[in-house]
Amino acid sequence: MTFLVVPGVPFPLEPSGNPPLEAELAGDTLKLTAAAATDLFIDPAADGTPPPDAGRYTGLPADRDFTLSARVSVDFAGTFDAGVLFLHVTEHRWAKLCYEYSPQHQPTAVTVVTRGTSDDSNSFTTEGGPLWMRITRKGRAWAFHSSRDGEWWHLLRYFTLGEASGARVGFLAQSPRGYGCTATFDQISYQTGSPADLRDGT
Numbered sequence: 001m002t003f004l005v006v007p008g009v010p011f012p013l014e015p016s017g018n019p020p021l022e023a024e025l026a027g028d029t030l031k032l033t034a035a036a037a038t039d040l041f042i043d044p045a046a047d048g049t050p051p052p053d054a055g056r057y058t059g060l061p062a063d064r065d066f067t068l069s070a071r072v073s074v075d076f077a078g079t080f081d082a083g084v085l086f087l088h089v090t091e092h093r094w095a096k097l098c099y100e101y102s103p104q105h106q107p108t109a110v111t112v113v114t115r116g117t118s119d120d121s122n123s124f125t126t127e128g129g130p131l132w133m134r135i136t137r138k139g140r141a142w143a144f145h146s147s148r149d150g151e152w153w154h155l156l157r158y159f160t161l162g163e164a165s166g167a168r169v170g171f172l173a174q175s176p177r178g179y180g181c182t183a184t185f186d187q188i189s190y191q192t193g194s195p196a197d198l199r200d201g202t
Contacts, residue, residue, distance in 0.1 A: 004057055006030055008188045009068070013057035013170050021055035021173060029186040032057070032083070032173040039080065039176035040096065044117045056086050058170030061137075065194040068169050069134035071150065071187040076101040076128070078178020082110070083185065085133050087142060088168045092116050093161045096172075097144040099131045099183075107131070109146040111157045123156045132187075138194040140164045145198075150187070152201045 003012040007028040015021065017040075022033040038054035061068075072083040082100035098110040102122065109123040109131060123146065132147040141160050145153040161167070175181035195202050 004030070006188055009059065009190045011059040011061055013059045015055060015057055017055040017172070018053050019055055021057065023057065028188060029184060030171060030188065031182060031184045032171060033182045034173035034175045034180060036175055036179045037177075039174050040086075040094070040172070041112065041120070041176070042092070042114055042116070042118045044119070046117070052176065054172055054174045056084075056088075056170060056172035058086060058088055058168040060166070060168050061190070062192070063165050064192060065137050065139065067134055067136045067189075067191050067194055069132065069187075069189045070171070070185040071130045071132050072099045073130045073184045073186075074099050074101070074107070074173075075182045076107060077181065078175055079103050080174065080176040081178050081181040082174050083183025084172045084174060085135050086170050086172050087135055087161070088170075089161045089164075089166065095142065095144070095157075095159070095161065097133050097135060097146070097156070099133065099146075109133075109154075109156060111144050113157060113159050113161075115161065121157070124154065135169055136194045136198065137164055137167070138198065143194075143198045154201075155199050158198060
């Protein structure tokens with residue numbers, strides 16, 4: 001097992017999930033490449049078929065409020081290709097903040113919150129350039145934000161997955177319908193504490 005130590009993140013990232021991601025760390029830039037048919041999504045209309053899986057790198061932050069952010073670029077090709085900031089509590093309680101290629105062939109900020117089954121919410125689209133994304137813990141609550149410029153942040157989701165202690169956070173790439181996908185994460189930052197107001201764009 002090979003842990004990743006990413007500059008700016010004060011805890012190691014451990015690989016899990018199958019098939020494993022290809023990971024390349026160059027300076028403060030993390031590049032992840034997912035295999036074909038990789039995804040984390042428990043379909044509300046599932047018929048009992050085991051859900052898909054995807055490799056990811058996650059770590060255990062200190063048990064306090066924090067914000068993890070990164071600028072994300074994705075080599076979009078197949079529908080639902082994505083670079084993802086990932087939050088994991090248990091096998092059936094987790095959430096994804098995705099920069100994803102929609103069925104309309106538009107790069108889109110997408111959130112998925114899973115409590116037994118997944119819900120899926122599309123937010124704004126972009127022209128295809130990098131997208132800044134961040135996960136914030138505030139007590140037992142979580143917030144997902146995205147930004148086109150890294151300055152003004154749009155609140156996409158505010159939710160809880162129950163007890164926040166023991167939650168892991170990190171990164172993944174996925175390619176549910178494609179032949180593989182590479183996502184690049186740079187300007188990665190981990191800060192203790194959380195914004196005073198999660199809704200005012202700061």
